[in-house]
Amino acid sequence: MRQGDKKSGDSTIMPNSKNTVTQQSRDKTTGFEPKIVAFCCNWCSYPAADGAGVARLQYPTNIKIVRVMCGGRVTPSFVLKAFELGADGVLVATCHFEDCHYMFGARKAADVHKITERLTAMLGIEKERLKLDWISSAEASKFARVAKEFTETIRKLGPSAIKKSPYATDEIIENE
């Protein structure tokens, strides 16, 4: 009975389902749907996302959450890998500095984020595609708002120039 509450994008959480394919092929014809990877810390931002779901706050299904134990765990390699594999935007969401479960993790995340920002800027990735935010576990509505705003920002920017690069094939060795 409650199916009406669910939005069409729910199927995208199951990557192998048939619906995903139809969803994506529909997107190609109707317009651009951003792919956004969100790294959420286990103690604040992830429960916030969870809370948003429990409270039935709607936020775009473009956000794909990767739960990490701490925002400080998110190194430049995480973000770069997401972009390399075709993400249009990357959101890093951690605790507020004062709430950090590990005392210094959120600060570390902010420090590392500066390095990541410099790297992506040098690569020529628009700075709007990368965002750091602090969302406590009680801020479910903030999570939903940030998710919505970030998705709209990326939607306006359009698709990322980086296309997923497959690994080695034997093409040019054949030509040798």
Add this chain to the structure above:
Amino acid sequence: MNSKIAKAIRDSKAYLCMECGKCTGTCPVSRYNHGYSPRILVNKAIRSGNHDLLKDKNIWACLTCKLCDERCPAAIEYIDLTLTTRLEAKKIGEGALCSHGGAAQSLMRIMTTPELEQKRLDWIDNDLKTTQQGDVLYFVGCMPYFDILFSDIKVNTLQAARASVKILNKLGITPVVLPQERCCGHDLLWSGDMENFEKLARHNIEEITKSGAKRIVFSCPEGYRTFKIDYPRYFGTHFRVEHITETIARAISNGELKMKNLEKVVTFQDPCRLGRHLRIYDEPRKAITSVPGLQLNEMARSRQRAICCGVSAWMSCSTYSKSIQRARLTEAKETGADLFVLSCPKCEIHFQCAMSDEKAGNDTRIETIQLVTLIADALEDG
């Protein structure tokens, strides 16, 4: 047997292996990692075909420093066999454990996108003269990225880039520096990713051809090796390439560079790409000894016997790498030198990393400087 591996065995003459084990005896990795042995890998290749060879994690542990090739009495080209093995292993989904979470590899693969508009020229100071079109091109390489990625261990590899341009300017050359230059692909090639290596190479070749450059100068030995050996081999390029130490040595012979006195004792690290891969041993030494007052103390193992800095192509960094680095730093310190002269940005990063370890003792702490920076500092003004 896989035909590529079979060809590589023929080309590298691996079938001549007489199992003397000199390769394993000399290998800096085997010295600390007793589970790794080049001899066993050669034997696996020639005996059992490629079945368990390609799945062997040890093929990724090799530093490709070529020290084993130097010692091999049968003159087997082990690193060429390693390269083919890695390219084949990658095809069946094998891969190395990448250091730094694979950040460096991601940077390189992102750079394969042709539309990317990089902003990589911020390092060029106002007093340096560069251009967009010209005869001589200075290939910067990945140094702008390294300095950001490794800002926590305070590396400043771009100093070498500034010094190189300064020296070229001094010689009356205004080098081309490409704003959309890409990584040369060296590390992707050596980690078996031929497809993305090709994309980077094609982009670079196109950009360089457009710039009209006739001669390419490198300060990074890995880029130099890739342009000198791998680009011609895979893409048939004919660029005239040279390392900045060759430029400096020639200029010194012609009396074009005047140096001021610098009272220092130094020792020099031969990078594997510049040394054993390309046989450039004398030019860097000529550059160092031409500075008056500078005394060069050679390490116990130098020139073709030099020990590598412990990691290659951003993969398989481990405690063994740290042991190699500490041993090398101790060796440098034992020469009584105040300055450890390097000529590869990766050597700088790896040694700096080993020294930034809190547990590293004072006998492994030595100030490092890039060769080009040293020469640029010693140049007489005006």
